[in-house]
Amino acid sequence: MTNTWWRDAVIYQVYPRSYADGNGDGVGDIAGIRARLDHLSALGVDAIWFSPWYPSPMADAGYDVSDYRDIDPVFGTLGEVEALIAEAHRAGIRVIVDVVPNHCSIEHPWFQKALADPAAPERELFWFRDGDEMPTAWRGEFGGTTWTRTPDGAWYLHLFTPEQPDFNWDHPRVRAEFESVLRFWLDRGVDGIRIDSAALLMKDPDLPEVDPSAKHPFHDLDAVHDVYRSWRRIADEYADRALIGEVWLPEVDRFAAYLRPDELHAAFNFDFLGCAWDAGAMRACIDRTLDAHAGVGAPATWVLSNHDVTRHVTRYGRQDTAFSFATKREGTPTDLELGTRRARAAALLSLSLPGAAYVYQGEELGLWEVENLPVEARQDPMWQRSGHGRDGCRVPIPWSSERPPFGFSPDGAAEPWLPQPEGWKDLTVAAQTGDPHSMLELYRRAIAARRALSGPMRWLPSPPGALAYARGDVAVVVNMSGAPVPLPDHDTCLLASGPLDDGVLPPDTAVWLRTT
Numbered sequence: 001m002t003n004t005w006w007r008d009a010v011i012y013q014v015y016p017r018s019y020a021d022g023n024g025d026g027v028g029d030i031a032g033i034r035a036r037l038d039h040l041s042a043l044g045v046d047a048i049w050f051s052p053w054y055p056s057p058m059a060d061a062g063y064d065v066s067d068y069r070d071i072d073p074v075f076g077t078l079g080e081v082e083a084l085i086a087e088a089h090r091a092g093i094r095v096i097v098d099v100v101p102n103h104c105s106i107e108h109p110w111f112q113k114a115l116a117d118p119a120a121p122e123r124e125l126f127w128f129r130d131g132d133e134m135p136t137a138w139r140g141e142f143g144g145t146t147w148t149r150t151p152d153g154a155w156y157l158h159l160f161t162p163e164q165p166d167f168n169w170d171h172p173r174v175r176a177e178f179e180s181v182l183r184f185w186l187d188r189g190v191d192g193i194r195i196d197s198a199a200l201l202m203k204d205p206d207l208p209e210v211d212p213s214a215k216h217p218f219h220d221l222d223a224v225h226d227v228y229r230s231w232r233r234i235a236d237e238y239a240d241r242a243l244i245g246e247v248w249l250p251e252v253d254r255f256a257a258y259l260r261p262d263e264l265h266a267a268f269n270f271d272f273l274g275c276a277w278d279a280g281a282m283r284a285c286i287d288r289t290l291d292a293h294a295g296v297g298a299p300a301t302w303v304l305s306n307h308d309v310t311r312h313v314t315r316y317g318r319q320d321t322a323f324s325f326a327t328k329r330e331g332t333p334t335d336l337e338l339g340t341r342r343a344r345a346a347a348l349l350s351l352s353l354p355g356a357a358y359v360y361q362g363e364e365l366g367l368w369e370v371e372n373l374p375v376e377a378r379q380d381p382m383w384q385r386s387g388h389g390r391d392g393c394r395v396p397i398p399w400s401s402e403r404p405p406f407g408f409s410p411d412g413a414a415e416p417w418l419p420q421p422e423g424w425k426d427l428t429v430a431a432q433t434g435d436p437h438s439m440l441e442l443y444r445r446a447i448a449a450r451r452a453l454s455g456p457m458r459w460l461p462s463p464p465g466a467l468a469y470a471r472g473d474v475a476v477v478v479n480m481s482g483a484p485v486p487l488p489d490h491d492t493c494l495l496a497s498g499p500l501d502d503g504v505l506p507p508d509t510a511v512w513l514r515t516t
Contacts, residue, residue, distance in 0.1 A: 003239075003240040004240075004299075005046060005047070005094060005191075005240060005242075006047075006192065006242040006244070006265055006266055006299065006356060007266075007299035007355070007356065008299065008354070008355065008356055009045075009046035009047050009094070009356045009357075010044065010045045010046050010047075010351070010356070010357050010358075010359065010447050010450070011045065011046065011047045011048070011049055011096065011356060011357070011358050011359070012040055012043065012045040012047070012048050012049070012358075012359045012360075012361065013048075013049045013051065013306060013307065013358060013359070013360045013361060014033060014048050014049070014050050014051065014361055015028075015051045015307045015360075015361055015394055016028050016029065016030070016033065016050060016051060016053050016062075016075055017061065017062075017394070017396075017417060018361070018394050018395065018396040018397060018408075018417075018418070019032060019033055019036065019361055019396075019397065020032030020033060020035060020036040020397075020399065020408060021396070021405075021408055021409040021410070021413065021416070022034070022035055024409055024410045024412075024413030024414060025074070025409075025413070025414050026405075026409055026413065026414035026415050026416050026417050027074050027075075027417050028075075028396065028408070029074065029075045029076050030053070030071070030075050030076035030077075030080040030081055030084055031076060031080065033084060034080070034083070034084050034087060036399070037084075037087060037088065037091060037093075039429060040091075040093060041091045041092075041093065042444065043359075043364060043440075043443060043444055043447060044444060044447040044448050045093060045359065045447065046092075046093065046094060047093060047094035047095065047096055047191065047192065048088060048093055048094070048095055048096065049096040049097075049098065049192070049194050049244075049358075050095070050096065050097055050098060051098050051307055052065060052098045052100060052196075053071050053072060053075045053081070054066070054067055054068055054070065054071065054072060055067040055070050055071070055072045055073075056072055056105055056107075057105055057106075057107050057163065058072075058379075059105070059106075059161055059163035059164065059381060060160060060161055060163070060164060060380075060381050061379065061380070061394070063100050063160075063164070063196060064103070064104065064105035064106070064161070064163050064164045065100050065104050065105055065108070066104065066105040066107040066108045066109075067108070068099070068100075068178075068181045068184075069181065069184050081188075082188055082189075085188060085189045085190060086189070089189065094191035094192065095189070095190045095191055095192075096190065096191060096192035096193065096194050096242070096244065097185050097190050097192075097193060097194070098194045098196060099178070099181060099182070099185075099193050099194070099195055099196065100196040100197070101167065101169075101178050101195065101196070101197075101198075101201060101227075102159065102166060102167065102196065102197040102200045102201050103158065103159065103160060103164040103165055103166045103167060103197075104164070104165065104167065105163060105164065106162070106163050106164075106165060108165075110122045110125050110126075111126060111165050114126055114128065114156075115150060118152050118154065123154075124168060124171055125167060125168055125171050125173060125174055126156055126157070126165050126166065126167060126168055127156060127157035127165075127166055127168055127203065128150075128154050128155065128156050129147075129154065129155045129156075129157075129207070130153065130154050130155075131155065134147045134155060135147055135155055135157075135207055136207050136208075136209055136217075137209060138159075138209070138210060138217070138218070139210075140158070140159055140160060140161075141159050141160050141197075141200075142160055142161060142381055142382045143382075146158055146159055148162040157203070159197075159200060159218065160381075161381045163381075166203070167201070168203075169201045169202050169203075169223075169224075169227060170202070170205065175227065175230065178231075179230065179231070179234060182231060182234050182235070183234060186234070186235070186238050186241060190241075191240065191241060191242065192241060192242040192243070192244055192265075193231075193235070193241075193242075193243050193244065194244045194245075194246065195228075195243065195244065195245045195246060195264070196246050197246060198224075198228075198245035198246050198247050198258065198264070198267070199219060199220045199224060199245075199247050199248065199249060199258070200218060200219065201224050201227060202218070202221035202223045202224045202227075203217060203218045203221070204217040204218065204221065219249075220249055220254055225257065225258070225260075225263060228243070228245075228258065228263040228264055229262050229263055231243055232262055232263055232264070235265075242265040242266060243263075243264045243265050243266075244264065244265065244266045244267065244268070245258050245264045245266070245267040245268070246267070246268055247264075247267040247268065247270075248270055252288055252291075252292045253292070255267065255292060256292040256293065256295055256296050256298075257296075259293065259296045259298035260296050261296070261297060264298075265298070265299075266298060266299055266301055266356060267298075267301065268301055268303050268306075268358070269289055269300060269301045269302060269303050270303070271285050271288060271289060272285055272286070272289060272302055272303060272304075272350075273303045273304060273305070273306070273309065273323065274309075274322055274323040274324055275322065276320070276321045276322040277316050277321040277342055277346075277480055277508075278321070278480060279462075279464075279465050279466055279467050279478075279480040279481065281322075282349075282467060282478075282480065283459075283467055286353065286467075290354070290457075293355070299354075299355045299356055300353065300354065300355030300356070301355055301356045301357070301358060302350040302351075302353050302355060302356070302357045302358065303350075303357075303358045304343075304346055304347075304350055304358075304359075304360070304363065305360040305363055305393065306358070306360045306393075307360065307390065307393060307394055308390050308393075309323055309390070309393065310323055310369050310392070310393060311360075311362070311363075311367060311368055311369040311392070311393045312339070312342075312343055312346060312363075313336065313339045313340050313343045313366055313367065313368045313369070314334050314336070314339055314368045314369035314371070315339070315369075316338070316339040316342035316343055316346065317334040317335040317336050317337070317338045317339025317340075317342070318332050318333065318334050318335075318339075319332075319333070320332075321342075330369075330371040330392065331371060334368075336368055338508065339368065340366050340368075340439070341497075341498060341508045341509070342508045343363075343366060343439070344366075344439060344442055344497035344498060344509075344510075345478055345479075345480075345497040345498070345508055345509055345510035346510075347363075347439075347442060347443060347446060347497065347510075348442075348446055348476065348478070348495065348496075348497050348510035348511070348512060349467070349476070349478050349510055351446045351447065351450050352446075352450065352453055352471060352474075352476045352512060353457065354453075354455075354456055354457055354471065357450075359443070360393075361397055362393075362397045363443075364439060364440050364443040364444075365397065365398070365427045365428070365429065365432060365439055365440055366427055366438075366439035366440075367395075367397065367398075367424065367427060369392040369393055370391075370392045370393075370395045370418070370419075370420075370421055371392050372421075373391055373392060373395075373418065373419065374419070377391070377418055377419060378391050379391060379417075379418075380394075391418055394418060395416075395418045395419070395420055395421075396408040396416040396417070396418060396420060398420060398424045398425070398427055398428040398429070399428055399429050399430065400428050400429065400430035400431075401425075401428070401430075402425040403422065403425065404416065404419065404420040404422070404424075405420065406420055406424060406425070406428050407428065407429075407430070408420070427439075442495075442497065445495055446495060449494055449495055449512065452472075452474060452494070453471040453472060453474050454471060454472045455471060455472050456471075457469045457470065457471050458470050460475060460488065462477070462485075463481070463485040463486070464481065465479065465480055465481025465482070465483070465485070466478060466479045466480060466481060466485045466505070467480065468488065470515065473514060473515050474494065474512055474513065474514060474515065475488055475490060475512070475513045475515045476510065476511070476512055476513075477505055477510065477511050477513070478509075478510040479505045479506065479507055479508065479509050479510070480507075480508065481507060482507050483507060484501060484504040484505060484506050484507065485504060485505050486503060486504055486505075487500075487503055487504060487505055487511065487513065488513065488515070489515070489516055490513035490514060490515050490516065491513075491514045491515065491516055492513070492514045493511060493512070493513055493514075494512040494513065494514055495511065495512040496509065496510070496511040496512075497509050497510045497511070
């Protein structure tokens with residue numbers, strides 16, 4: 001029988017630059033990850049998703065790839081990664097690697113050949129166009145224009161930064177290359193492939209302008225599904241491998257199309273990630289999610305944060321608790337105590353819903369968004385192009401001691417690549433381990449206890465401002481209101497995100513109950 005581990009796994013995202021620094025240069029690396037693998041074993045996760053670690057000039061933190069079959073020296077070597085995969089497997093943890101198919105780096109050999117010679121066949125592998133005027137007025141995913149002119153007068157397309165030229169997925173050589181890249185990593189034993197910007201690959205070759213009344217020229221074109229059908233056939237040649245898409249789409253039916261039985265196994269649930277801390281909005285989001293996935297037989301996923309978005313401890317402490325890139329702004333007043341209380345409750349919510357749960361590194365420590373980074377330290381191109389960025393959720397995580405670098409780098413080593421706040425001294429792994437009231441121990445208990453939850457969920461009657469549902473004989477109640485709510489009849493309390501009053505659930509608190 002096929003092992004469908006991805007359907008209910010707890011998957012931990014490692015952002016390699018910020019997890020642990022093994023060689024003392026201030027940047028996280030493979031050696032650091034291997035040395036801290038025991039943390040993930042103790043946490044109880046089923047799989048690790050690694051953000052890109054490929055050779056890259058780092059114009060966009062490694063999402064500008066120059067070689068998809070090797071490891072950037074700042075992180076280590078391919079041999080070290082192969083050892084890491086083996087060590088993770090021995091610990092019972094699966095490995096997911098990040099593949100970036102929409103674009104590469106300007107230092108990729110194909111693009112270098114295309115740039116050097118207007119007659120080179122490699123120009124057909126990208127979107128080069130001649131002319132005095134910019135081919136379109138398309139706006140980039142990070143803001144700004146999407147075309148850059150070459151010294152010979154041609155233009156090339158980049159939906160992200162100029163250092164990230166888009167591939168032409170109409171060309172068979174591009175498709176064959178990425179099928180080879182998939183096999184390269186699957187042959188090395190990885191258990192899954194996370195697909196970056198999965199809905200953006202195909203472009204309308206006529207290059208029309210964006211028209212709200214017409215099909216978008218590069219978002220979610222129908223032909224992209226042919227790519228993932230071919231990838232699924234490759235994945236199916238290997239045992240128990242999963243394809244997981246980053247699919248940002250507001251239309252539920254369009255999103256679900258990527259999860260048909262012959263395409264991707266799973267996709268990130270950005271509807272849930274961006275949902276406000278509001279019972280009505282959250283229930284509607286959960287219903288939409290479960291309905292969409294049931295229609296194609298795919299598992300739902302539950303995501304609270306990742307390397308691109310404001311950490312939810314911060315977001316939940318704001319007046320506007322929803323997230324979108326359009327409204328992401330630093331410096332908004334934040335109540336971190338409130339945000340932490342809600343983040344604890346959200347952990348029990350996300351880990352109790354049917355499907356797979358994703359945990360971004362540092363969530364289990366209750367880290368907040370670092371919003372006072374000095375301008376000279378910022379490296380995110382989104383900051384440069386739009387005025388708001390993602391560096392604040394990428395600050396290296398704290399492991400031990402009472403001052404930076406908090407065990408991230410060896411004592412006396414270089415400063416971490418982004419500065420850590422002094423206030424994190426109480427949030428280190430060492431400080432929280434063994435403290436029954438800490439965020440870390442809450443996550444450890446919840447991940448272990450979630451094994452007792454089984455079957456589909458069913459909604460239970462609940463007071464205004466609260467969610468209540470059951471999984472088997474376990475009831476979950478999440479109070480998102482500003483007043484206490486009564487608890488349902490139950491035998492025992494399995495887990496609570498905060499202290500309980502006699503017979504009632506305080507505001508911004510969640511509980512798992514064994515029912516009668």
